[in-house]
Amino acid sequence: DTASINQNQGGRKLMKAKSLFQERLLFVILLVLAIAFLIPIFIVLMNSFKGRFFISTAPFDFPTAQTFAGIKNYIAGVEKIGFFKAFGYSIFITVFSVGAIVLFTSMTAWCITRVKSKLSTILYYVLVFSMIVPFQMVMFTMSKMANILHLDNPVGIIVLYLGFGAGMSVFIFSGFVKSIPHEIEEAATIDGCNPIQTFFLIVFPILKPICITVAILNAMWIWNDYLLPYLVIGSNYRTIPIAVQYLQGGYGSRDMGASMAMLILAIIPIVIFYLSLQKQIIKGVVAGAVKG
Numbered sequence: 582d583t584a585s586i587n588q589n590q591g592g593r594k595l596m597k598a599k600s601l602f603q604e605r606l607l608f609v610i611l612l613v614l615a616i617a618f619l620i621p622i623f624i625v626l627m628n629s630f631k632g633r634f635f636i637s638t639a640p641f642d643f644p645t646a647q648t649f650a651g652i653k654n655y656i657a658g659v660e661k662i663g664f665f666k667a668f669g670y671s672i673f674i675t676v677f678s679v680g681a682i683v684l685f686t687s688m689t690a691w692c693i694t695r696v697k698s699k700l701s702t703i704l705y706y707v708l709v710f711s712m713i714v715p716f717q718m719v720m721f722t723m724s725k726m727a728n729i730l731h732l733d734n735p736v737g738i739i740v741l742y743l744g745f746g747a748g749m750s751v752f753i754f755s756g757f758v759k760s761i762p763h764e765i766e767e768a769a770t771i772d773g774c775n776p777i778q779t780f781f782l783i784v785f786p787i788l789k790p791i792c793i794t795v796a797i798l799n800a801m802w803i804w805n806d807y808l809l810p811y812l813v814i815g816s817n818y819r820t821i822p823i824a825v826q827y828l829q830g831g832y833g834s835r836d837m838g839a840s841m842a843m844l845i846l847a848i849i850p851i852v853i854f855y856l857s858l859q860k861q862i863i864k865g866v867v868a869g870a871v872k873g
Contacts, residue, residue, distance in 0.1 A: 622848070629654055629841035636837040650838060655846070658828065658839035664846065667824035672850075674735055674810070674820065675803045678742035679796050686747050686795070687788055690754030691780055695766075705755065711748035716808070724812040735818050738810065742803055750795050757791045758784070793861040797854065804851050821847045 627643060628636045635648040642648070658664060689708075693701045723741065727733050732740055761784060769779045785792075807822040816823065825843045829835045 625841050625844055629838065629845050631838060633836050633838035636841070654836075654838035654842040657836065658843040658846075661836070661839060662824040662827050662843065663819070664821075664824065664843065667819045667821045668846075670735055670818050671804060671820045674738060674742070675800055678739045678746070678803050679800050681739055681743045682746040682750050682799050683792050683796055685743060686750035687754050687785065687792065688780060689747070690751045691758050691784055693751070694755050694758040705751070708748045708751045712752065716745070720808070720812055727813050733813050733815075733817075735814065738813050741809065741813060742799075745809070746799050746802075750799065753791060753795055754788065757788060761787055790861055793858050797858055800854060801851055 624641065628640060630644050630650060630652075631648045631654075632650045633654070639648070644650075689704075693705045727737065727741060731737060765783055765787075766779050769783045774782065805822060806820075807826075810818075810820045811823055814820075816827075819827070821843070825840060825847065828840050828843070
């Protein structure tokens with residue numbers, strides 16, 4: 582008996598040591614990945630405070646008394662590209678596009694999941710299929726149709742983003758909606774709620790964690806998108822990614838200092854948005870994985 586107890590204790594210690602080693606190994610791997618992802622951002626930040634002529638010659642060196650330019654690059658970049666106007670267009674397009682995607686795709690996912698018919702099944706698979714269609718395949722036709730339908734403006738492009746973001750968002754919402762018990766909606770119906778009231782008063786609040794996940798995924802994509810605004814609204818309504826390109830001068834010359842500074846200003850809002858909602862994002866991902 583004593584030998585059996587000692588053997589069990591030894592086995593537990595071995596398992597505990599193995600688990601501790603795996604946790605430390607995972608921590609080291611994640612730490613290395615985090616550093617690898619942060620290094621490019623740090624290099625851009627560091628170079629944003631250097632004079633434009635020193636960035637190409639010594640991009641990995643810290644600013645010195647000779648190379649340090651203060652906030653001159655930030656001031657020059659803001660003045661050259663009309664940063665605040667571009668920032669306003671980016672904010673408007675991102676906020677309303679994300680809002681439209683979250684609202685309409687959550688309603689679509691709920692309807693598709695609850696209404697069992699051939700039409701709903703076909704619609705679901707069409708939306709899922711749209712996730713794998715390359716943007717390059719449809720971009721010229723899309724830009725032409727956007728022009729014909731007068732969608733080539735900050736309001737019209739919201740409709741296009743809704744279309745491109747619908748596939749992934751409906752897919753994510755559908756997995757979560759399946760986990761919501763039918764009894765909750767039936768009780769709401771018995772209490773006199775119509776389908777619209779049931780969705781907004783009962784279902785939508787339950788979807789809050791996954792709504793935030795969908796919102797941040799689409800916000801990062803829309804905020805950083807260059808190709809769709811460039812094709813549809815062009816230089817008439819410059820978003821930040823488009824405006825930054827106008828720092829390039831003739832014969833390929835570019836004000837690298839101002840470019841670096843504008844890139845830093847461009848990523849600050851989306852980083853703040855992500856960090857402020859990261860706990861909700863994790864909850865949404867975990868809930869979707871478990872309940873879906």
